[in-house]
Amino acid sequence: MKRILVTGSTGTLGRPVAAHLAALGHDVRGLSRRPGAAHQGDLVTGAGLDAALTGVDTVVHCASDTRRQGRTDIAATRNLLDAAARAGHPHIVFVSIVGVDRIPYPYYRIKLEAERLIEAYGGTTLRATQFHDFVLAGARLAGRLPLVFAPDVQVQPIATRDVAARLGELVDQQVPGRADDLGGPEVLFAPDLFRGYLDRIGSRRRIVPVRLPGAAFRAFRQGEHLTPAHRSGGERWSDFLGGTPVER
Template sequence: MTTILVTGGTGTLGRLVTERLRTDGHEVRVLSRHTPPYAVDLREGGPRLDAAVAGVDTVVHCASTPRGGDEQAAANLVSAAREAGVRHLVHISIVGVDRVPFGYYRAKLAVEKLVEESGLGWTVLRATQFHDLLVQVLQTLAKVPVMVLPAGVSDQPVEVAEVADRLAELAAGPPAGRVDDLAGPEVRTFESLARAFLKASGRRCAVLNVPLWGASYRAFRAGGHLAPERAVGRGTFEEYLATRLRR
């Protein structure tokens, strides 16, 4: 089996990818900012990053933050991986990064380009938003008596465990370039998802759809972040909510 480094290996996705790979018999190193022995801030790079990638066959790049710095982090990772002779770099991206001019999406698209031009063998998988993230957003919106939603916007959430399974499969295989997107089983209006969340959590909250403005909103409303032709995910939002509430 191979030695695999998972960046962001303690996060929602990276933790599951790590579990799958170890179950399959791979030696896995977990890189995160605060977890020894590979506690590394990718935005800074340096000797600790070099040590983390030394002797690694494959890197699965799950580390990301909407707070900025993803491009610098990816550039440092690519440079260190090249120096270490890494064979395969697997990157998780988001459906619609090339169609929605949202700041975080633009950064993810720039990271894709860095990966593709790295000179390494590479694989890029785009997925739709995770159920976990959608619930975090809805929890925030439900803190006030009226839940204000972006009018006319739909979503296609996917189960993070299914994305982890696919990433682990790709990491164990040869470089494949840009692979088919992985999207959730249903395209749902944001209002229907919000009402499902309110019902499952027993919250009482009015729902108000409000038109927004700007290029990003227009792109989301047009479905630039959706992939109905790749609705291959199996876990529904209601199934996720039921499991989450049981926990």
């Protein structure tokens, strides 16, 4: 049994990660800025970090300023690593994204820089492909229009619980540097993923594949965010849609 701090424990990934680690028998602390959180802390200001890290063996770092494309992520990761060094150097497992070193997308550049900080600390990085929830959010947004625009790229969506399961293994194995990438069980065309969502909500709207401009989307079209050699064998998109209460 390890004492584990999960940053981002209120997030899309952090919630199943914290639940999975607790189910494995670990003593799990979740870090959150929210008032009233058991381990309240802010990675950007550094408030609460020393207390949250006291006695911790492992940190699973899932927090990210996702709404602002990672704007504060470098400062946050630096503060976390500094506080971890003061707390006796617990093992750190960081979650990144497949292709951050091959796709010139601003958020990915920040993730890559954070990976370098984690590597210099001696931690582990797991790169995962896009979460089912992320694809669902995109489909839901696009599905509001009479014509549903979908990027003409392939995606390899993965369930957060499958990422959580891999993170649980990495907590025990303490793999140095980068672990093998992790992708979902199937590579699918985004317009087909969106079709699955529209069928699920009973919408017959027409889908229009769109070619987005720029170097980043060219890299996405080339599949630089995919890892077909590392499929999770876990939950497929159709199973996710079938088992999720899907609102419009």
